Amino acid sequence: MTLDRRNHWQKIYSDRQSNEVSWFQSYPAISLRMIEQTKISKHSRIIDVGGGASVLVDHLLQLGFNQLSVLDIAANALDAAKQRLAGQAEKVNWIEADITQFQPIEKYDLWHDRAVFHFLTQASEQKAYVNVLKQSMAKDGFVIIASFSVGGPEKCSGLPIVQYDESKIKAVLGDEFRLLEICSEVHITPSKQQQDFSYFLFQYL
Numbered sequence: 001m002t003l004d005r006r007n008h009w010q011k012i013y014s015d016r017q018s019n020e021v022s023w024f025q026s027y028p029a030i031s032l033r034m035i036e037q038t039k040i041s042k043h044s045r046i047i048d049v050g051g052g053a054s055v056l057v058d059h060l061l062q063l064g065f066n067q068l069s070v071l072d073i074a075a076n077a078l079d080a081a082k083q084r085l086a087g088q089a090e091k092v093n094w095i096e097a098d099i100t101q102f103q104p105i106e107k108y109d110l111w112h113d114r115a116v117f118h119f120l121t122q123a124s125e126q127k128a129y130v131n132v133l134k135q136s137m138a139k140d141g142f143v144i145i146a147s148f149s150v151g152g153p154e155k156c157s158g159l160p161i162v163q164y165d166e167s168k169i170k171a172v173l174g175d176e177f178r179l180l181e182i183c184s185e186v187h188i189t190p191s192k193q194q195q196d197f198s199y200f201l202f203q204y205l
């Protein structure tokens, strides 16, 4: 695990409440709409990559999904989510890992990543992520990746990011992923800044 990267994120989550971070959403509308649209069963395996303290998992539990994993590099972000969920937390598989080095032991039917892949600015890290993604996915499984849009912010959490549009994300993921949908979102941060996000829904062939 890259220590600098882990320290950065642990510090962010120890300095701020989960609902004060710039990416906070109380209702992850596009993610939930895309997940429901895939029509996967409630027993499908879903992983929220870099889920941090996001409330997506709360909503998925409420909808009846029962094979949920949340992975993050920052253990304290996962702890915040576990505390919030209280008794429900034991229904979730919590994984502390750097996604570029993750070794999956199961196949996922749906992979969700909001604002994580875009931090990988080096081609070697992007390649490592895509290799992990391919090892992790069940055939015909769905992949949702949300990043800052081309023309949107150039940094997230003080770190440089890569902005994606259709051609850039397709080029980096390769031919084994078929693009099904793109959706734009103007996210309003807790400090009322606007951030343009693009959500890409793929199917793994």
Ligand SMILES: C[S@@+](CC[C@H](N)C(=O)[O-])C[C@H]1O[C@@H](n2cnc3c(N)ncnc32)[C@H](O)[C@@H]1O
Pocket: 005, 009, 023, 024, 025, 049, 050, 051, 052, 053, 054, 055, 071, 072, 073, 074, 077, 097, 098, 099, 100, 113, 114, 115, 116, 119, 156, 157
């Ligand atoms: C901008 S936040 C987004 C959090 C969440 N996906 C959401 O939308 O609310 C990025 C998250 O990715 C995690 N993260 C960053 N780099 C990571 C990596 N290489 N592997 C796993 N998690 C990572 C951070 O700890 C943080 O929780």
